[in-house]
Amino acid sequence: MKMETKKRQKQLFGILYACLAASVVAELLVPLLSPPLSHEQAHAAFVWQEIPGFSAIYGFVGCILIIVVSKALGHRWLQKEVNYYD
Amino acid sequence: MTEWLHPGLVFILGAFLIPVLKGRWKKAYLLLLPLVALLDLSLMSEGTFWSFPLSDYVLTFGSVDKLSLVFAYVFVIASFCMTLYALHVKEDGQHVAAFLYVGSALGVVFAGDLFSLYLFWEIMAWASLFLIWYRKTKASSEAGFRYILVHLFGGVCLLAGIILHVQNTGTADFRVFDWGLGSGYLASYFILAGFLINAAVPPLHAWLADAYPEATVTGAVFLTAFTTKTAVYVLIRGFPHVELLIWLGAVMAVYGVVYAVLENDARRVLAYALISQGGYMVAGVGIGTELALNGSTAHALCCVLYTALLFMGAGVVLETTGRSKFTELSDLGGLYKFMPLTFWLYMIGAFSISGFPLFSGFVSKTMIVESAAASHLPLVWLMLEGAAIGTFVVAGLKVPYLTWFAETKTKKEQAEEAAEVVKEKEAPKNMLAAMGVTAFLCVFIGVYPQALYGLLPHAVEYVPYAAGHVVGMSQLLLFTFVGFWLLRRMLHGTPTISLDTDWFYRKAGKRFLWFCEKPLLDFADALDRVLKDLTNSFVWFSKNPTAATRIMLLSLAVVVERSFNPTANTQTQTQTQTQTRTRTRYEQDLEELRRLYGEPAHRVAIGTGVLLVLLFFSFYLLIYLTHGVLWV
Known part of the structure; x- marks a missing residue:
């Protein structure tokens, strides 16, 4: 049973890595796949959108930041014991 | 009247039949109402319906355009899914509350004027409250109270804004509100505050995270859809x-x-x-x-x-x-x-x-x-x-x-x-x-x-x-x-909770109550005592004003005497003796007067009073007969 779960987990992580890689590779193919629809879409609205893999970096860093900062705020200030208002 | 049927009315009137029905019929009926409303919507065309003049204004219950239609569609479709989810619930009250809630949300969506908007806005708040209270726990009851208080506050803001707006512009039609900085836009500020409370925009959002998780299992599902989304709808339309x-x-x-x-x-x-x-x-x-x-x-x-x-x-x-x-x-x-x-x-x-x-x-x-x-x-x-x-x-x-x-x-x-x-x-x-x-x-x-x-x-x-x-x-x-x-x-x-802006009315609110109960009440008590003393002294004075005046003057004389001639060691023996004598005389008079004052005063018989009144009336009659009237 345990071996099975381990194996399954390994498989799932294999799929995840494949998806991660695919999403990064796909970005390189975007200009080939879709001709720009309008003048606005042809140019990125912000400088950072020119960085390759920006979404990936922002997703990863943003996730870490949100969890760490929220938890820090919670521990230092916001979180109280359950009967705080009683 | 017959060319258009308000889909909100399907829910609101339909809700009253729910307690009458039983078993399968009830379940079928519950699912039928959203479908009837959906059919009603699909037959609807854009325009203005159900306008009723009310004094200088016009109440419009059916203002149909693309924006109101699309919101109504999703509300009705969602209400079908939610009713299906809640179909096993035995308590009729929960179904009635949910249907009134959906109906009033549709009322807001089709409201063409601010008065009917306000009417449905308030029904929505009250109907949704019961979806929280039906959980019947201590936590839900308390959260429900906080929920309705916040929404009543929001409702008052909205009403104040509407009244100001109507006064400024002379119309109650629901259109885009003027926006800018300055006291001229006060009406818009109030209305926006009312809208933002329902949209749960921080710092006015804490009611949502406080109350929704305490609602019933099925009630919470209804709650997620209508209050905040009608608020978004009115924001799109108004601001x-x-x-x-x-x-x-x-x-x-x-x-x-x-x-x-x-x-x-x-x-x-x-x-x-x-x-x-x-x-x-x-x-x-x-x-x-x-x-x-x-x-x-x-x-x-x-x-x-x-x-x-x-x-x-x-x-x-x-x-x-x-x-x-x-x-x-x-x-x-x-x-x-x-x-x-x-x-x-x-x-x-x-x-x-x-x-x-x-x-x-x-x-x-x-x-x-x-x-x-x-x-x-x-x-x-x-x-x-x-x-x-x-x-x-x-x-x-x-x-x-x-x-x-x-x-x-x-x-x-x-x-x-x-x-x-x-x-x-x-x-x-x-x-x-x-x-x-x-x-x-x-x-x-x-x-x-x-x-x-x-x-x-x-x-x-x-x-x-x-x-x-x-x-x-x-x-x-x-x-x-x-x-x-x-x-x-x-x-x-x-196992923790997180402080949010509800702290201000849950914790600071308690402190405010303490302030009211302790220092403020003590102050009120003191004020009360002073006033009572004052009244008592007036009562005392009016018993016998002449004697009271004499007592007051004598007391004053005693005080003045004492302060001008203090019994000091440096004073001579004779001086002290005369002064003692005078002082004693004043004080003796004062004591005598005070003693007499307490005794009941001389009273006249009741007949004397009646005689005086009769004399007065006769005098009045004389004047009336000779002059016709007393006052012109």
Whole structure:
């Protein structure tokens, strides 16, 4: 049973890595796949959108930041014991 | 009158028949009402109906245009799914409250003037209150009280604004309100405050995260859809392109996510995620371009469906286990083995709210984010994208992970506890069916967005499935998962609550009450005593004014005497003796007078009084007879 779960987990992580890689590779193919629809879409609205893999970096860093900062705020200030208002 | 039927009326009048019906008939009737309303909507054409003059104003109950129609459609469709979800509930009161709530929300949507808007706004607040109170716990009763107090405050703000607006402009029609800085816009400020409270915009949002998780299992599902979304609707109609809203919305989107990371209760996490989603819509209203307003409308509609689905999932867990706190759920050792279907249906909602391609959130959320880019708002864009990451972390990963998979005890302990707690595998069939229908709609909109876009108030040129969008969103969410997996242990529930702006009325409110009860009441008591003394002295004085005056003068004489001739050691013997004599005389008089004063005064017989009155009347009669009248 345990071996099975381990194996399954390994498989799932294999799929995840494949998806991660695919999403990064796909970005390189975007200009080939879709001709720009309008003048606005042809140019990125912000400088950072020119960085390759920006979404990936922002997703990863943003996730870490949100969890760490929220938890820090919670521990230092916001979180109280359950009967705080009683 | 017959050319148009108000769909809200179908629900409101229909609700009164619910307690009369029994068994299968009741269930059929409950499902029939939303279908009748849907039929009514599909036959409806744009225009103004049901206008009734009321003194100088006109009440309009049926103002139908593309915007009101699209909101009405999704409200009615959602109400069908939610009624199906709540079909097993035995208490008629819950159904009646829910139907009044849906009906009044439709009333707001079709209101063409501010008075009828206010009327339905208030019915909505009261009807929804009962969806919280029917949980019948101490926590729900208290949260319900706080909920209605906040909404009454919001209602008063709205009413004050409406009255000012009507006074300023002379019309009660519901149109775009004037906006600017200065006292001339006071009416708009009040109305906006009323709207923002219902939209749960921080810092006026705490009622939502406080009350929704305390509502009944099925009530919470209804609550997620109507109050906040009607608020978004009236914001779109009344305050488009108000810059303040862009920033409020962007902050709201991030704010909700931060709290959702901290919370321990599944439904409270989802409530904060709901607030965060509202942030996108409010920001979209503020940006105010056609793309942004379309985005806000579309996102409100998608949000109704997927938050309902998420709350349905969390509700099923609460219904079958009686638990919604992660710290308690993880003791069961993973509910996935008991309710895989619920998990997967929940995940469709989770993918939708996170904005995965092919799910509904993707086709609406990206519209608003894109409109921020088109209007060159870099910070807003970053905040909204950041909130998308956070939404996926909390609603898409934290809630399902901690509800269906987390394990904290040994296998044996978990199995024992689960056997005790989990009453049924999977949810009642009607709940699963409702989740299935809602999930289908979420996927349908995601796969075939044209169905939604065709209903939007402005023509849509936006193409959601441009390769750039799909790849960008996929990268964002996939790499978010990597971050989550690394830090997943940090997200485990802790038995805590998080302070929010409700602190001001829950904690500071208590202190205010203490201030009223202690210092303020002491002050009032002191004032009361002084006044009583004053009255008593007047009573005393009026008993015998002459003697009282003499007593007062004598007391004064004694005091003056004492202060001018203090009995000092330096004084001579004779002086002291004379002074003692005079003083004694004054004091003796005073004592005598005081003694006499206490005794009852001389009284006349009652007949004397009557005689005096009769004399007075005779005198009056004489004057009347000679002069005709006494006063001219």
